[in-house]
Amino acid sequence: MASGRQLFCRIITPERMVYDGEAEMVKVRIADGDIGVMADHQPIVSTVGIRDVQVVKEGDEREVFAVSDGFFKVSENLVQILVEEAVAASDIDSDAAENDVEEADRELSELSGDDEETQRLREELERRRLIGENMALVARRYGE
């Protein structure tokens, strides 16, 4: 890196720190599209979408994580990604992920009515479905 300064990345979930280490670049989908953060990036705060986060390390080696929605912050060469769920591509249980999708689908089809409570439940299930789909996708694309 020209700047000579090192970028660090942390992916943090409510349960634990999933990634904590150096990075050349971090690719994330934030509120207005994909972003690739390198050292000396300007401070920024945004939201993260249900997608993958790629941590590119020296020598183009990369680690990919499937994440749920959450928050994103860059300041002083530290990228912080705060999400409810983050799983390394190689650790994803695709069967479980696909099961989640099917289950969410089934429950969604059983939902009827559009009162507030049902609406909330529907949103929640759709989110679960998206997370499951994303997990399966990331596993297919980057797992192994």
Place this chain on the structure above:
Amino acid sequence: MASIRDLKRQINSVRNQSRVFSALQTVSAVKFRKAEARVKKARPYADNVEEMMREVAAKTTSKTPMMVGRGEVNRVAIASLTSDRGLCGGFNSQVLRRTMRLREEKGRDALQVASGRKSVSFFRFRGVEIADEFTGHTDTPNYEDAREIGRKLTQLFEDEEADEVYLVFNRFESALTQRPVVKKLLPIADDDDGDDENNDRERDDENKSDVPFEFVNSAEEILGKLVPRYVETMVWQALLEGSTGEHGARMTAMQSATDNANELADTLTLQMNKARQAQITQELLEIVGGTEALASN
């Protein structure tokens, strides 16, 4: 005086109890260590969500009710976190006592949310109406549980059922001490009504958060998503600390129960020995008396 047989029976039963207490203590000790590790691992997330909350809030001019409140407080909501199971000393009662005091201060029509079977049964017994209850998770809480509770609380605020939301839980200090604290969750901007000391820390690093962040798309939009997440996170942290405290309290309670049972068994053994001694002496006296009577004939 109790007969030797009765005493023997009592001693056996006390010793058995002592064994049960001691086993419970061992189990609690293991659970306690696990729970403590979880709290530590979870801290970075909670700290960062809190920090982000402050940074974004400082840069926004939005005066949403979530941030600045509604001006007038008609009714508050209180969520009390206790355990599902007992046998943990004063762990639950101190949270519940604190809750009742808060209810006195904030008006008795306060909406009560109960987490943990102990609080549910307490409020039922006291005739406090429960707005919503959550049970079965306090031993090893999952984030999903915190989400459910957090959502309910945010919802109560959004639907204008409550104008302030408080959380009462046991802050974990050590296996020996858990301190009941009140934390004000909503609205965010606060005049510190709670008695949670963590607020001091916030002031310390306020100067450092002066970096001009760019907000994508806007601070308001981020805030809208961040506030519910913040509430969930605070509940999550409280649930984790609560479960650690619960196991710690049970460990301590079972330790003293074991000690007490052992002490009682010792006392009873002493009594039994005395009784046996007395019986032997009695028998000897009878024999001696008998032989003397025979001899004098």
